[in-house]
Amino acid sequence: MRTLFHNYLNTFKGLSREVWWLALITLINRAGTMVIPFLSLYLTKRLNFSLSDVGWVMSAFGLGSVVGSWLGGKLTDKIGYYKVMVFSLVITGVLFIWLQVLTTFASFCIGIFLVMLVADSFRPAMFVALSAYSKPENKTRSVTLIRLAINLGFSAGPAVGGFIITSISYGGLFWIDGITCLIATLVLVKVLNPKKAKTLDTVTNEHPESAYQDKAFLIFLIAMILFGIVFLQYFSTMPLYYKDVRLLSEFEIGLLLGMNGFLIFVFEMPLIKWLENTSFTKSGLMLFGAILTGLSFVILNFTSWSGVLIIGMLLMTFGEMIAFPFSNAFAMDRAKKGNQGEYMALYSIAFSIAHIFGHNTGMRLVEALGFDSTWIIVTLLATLCVFLLFILSKYLNHIKKSKYKKIII
Template sequence: MKLLTYLNNKIVQPYLDTFNGLSREVWWLALITFVNRAGTMVIPFLSLYLTKHMGFTVSKVGWVMTAFGLGSVVGSWIGGKLTDKIGYYKVMVFSLIGTGFLFVGLQYLTTFYTICMGIFLVMLVADTFRPAMFVALNAYSKTENKARSVTLVRLAINLGFSGGPVIGGLIITAIGYESLFWIDGITCLLAAMLLVMVLRPKKARVLDNIIVENPKSVYNDKIFFIFFAAMVLFGFVFLQYFSTMPLYYKDIYELSEFHIGLLMGFNGFLIFVLEMPLIKKLEDKQLNMVGLMIFGAALMGASLFILNLNHWIGIIIMGMVLMTVGEMILFPFSNAFVMQRAKGGRQGEYMGLYTISFSIAHVFGHNMGMHFVDYLGFDTTWYIMTGLTILCLLLLYWLKVAVEKERLEKIESYK
């Protein structure tokens, strides 16, 4: 009994306390995101599906992934524009419904060109959701809770992803790949139904309704584009964990789809357990946001560099841990950074470009990663990715200097 009391007081209650202060709407948005992402089982296995099931070469898979990224770029841009014009609620509903039907239809495409076209359309419709969701999250969160609100939604995403690959691996083993497309489609439609039920504009409370009479365009924000370039590079490296890395696990370590699913699920489990307490602690310390992003990116680079040190199975687990901690730090604070800069501008544009930075990484990251692996091998690919991370760190340092200079100039202008 004393042990249970001790665990409750020292571990369980402090963990639960990190969730205090978040609005009801943010919790609903997190649940909707969880329902949606829990069904996204095809994505982590897409490269395996195309190579092992459809018989595509690694180079062709790279081009499919490029179509994936192009659809994401166009969808994110359209989503940002539509969010500023018709509002985040309508964009989210239409995106979820459209994605549901498109996911179901994707399984019936069998040729290289039709699959490229299908993946492009799926991602175009699916990623209109992302900038709209970020603007909604901004509206439903108090200023002091922005990073933790982002973290809660990320927890929902990763909880869905942690369960999704494990279940997906079991379904592939027992039934086959085709059933995953049905599950993805149905869960998108369920997420749309939940959104309509609980987050209709008349039901939701807006806690941070920013009205700017003459909003500045993100395209005039030079500092933001330093950040944008750094995020493209970070995304380029990060996305290797969802395209080339499953092939690495399969070819070098001879892991089955089920074991690959478990390893990727471990990433989601760590985020679910550790991210909110970590972000709460870092928020309380009021550390520099860009400095935290630098630390997160450095951990990502280290996670890939150590893969070439040894081919012991423990190395890939260590790499997964480093990558997970890196993304736990970088993503919430990079998102909070964008929310902060978006207050004086068009929020849809800012959030759209933020998501486009990762969409551009999708365009080039998967394809180039696949070609690097095909022509240079895995070891050289990991060294290249480490080099790109170093370039990302240099850009983030430049960003840190530029933001500090901007802050000092504002102080001088007030005197």
């Protein structure tokens, strides 16, 4: 046991002090975002919105995320990641607290759009900061540490959120979300001042390439949109499935979602460390992660046994653990070809687009066809994602062989 623990700790060695601070800031911020997993329940049970209304609210959520990610990328390239991160955290904290007073459909759509516009301007800036504070050989593990912080916060967040809902009210969640954003800002200002932080990988390009001309990156982005649509069902339609079909309580739903974060906390870093030392490519690993995530929906229609929910969560969790770190590392590697803010903004926008279409489409499919048919359609989207990642892998191999032939000649 001592050897296992020692080996686990060794997977964290070599990461910079600044990356650890970024992880702490992310942990504080993410621990408070317990509103998001319960948003569909809040809108249907508390505000009495229809599933169609919830779908449009989630589309506003995604649209705000798209605009925010694009804006965050532009601002990061112009004024730097530090200023963008501080601005985003402060304003997001205020907006989250304000969100709870909105009770009409139109006002909530506008409110969630503004919240996500400001909140997701943080993401491209954070990715660029993470790249700057990481040695090239440590980037995937640095991304994994950030994800570990996200999921450690997320493992506690839904469980605590479910308890707060049942014992107090939904309103307390908005206050916690806002306050934790403000606390994260204080930590950021204190420990990551650009005058004190040490940059380990500065990328400068006199003639940067446009991300929009990078064919491999565009194929990758389409695949990530599809993967995001599939993955996000676990945070919109799936909680409703747990509640309405499987008859779980909010607290049980929180525990099930919390299991996802706990497993990632325990297994993701050793898994990524091991996979980095194999011969698998990033595109191949992303493909495998997409397969596992798709299978998590396939099995739901096979049995009414409640244990299948745990198996599905396990498949999705390991699929997520493999797909997200290597997709993020893939994006950061490609970003060295051009403006980093632009590349990382597009990577963030891919998932923002998934928010726009994923939640709304999922809700409408459930309302029109029921959960069983919805899971079949989601599985088909996962299959298309896998196909595109296969095409990406073949395309990258072709480019690699072409470059090798030129060198030989």
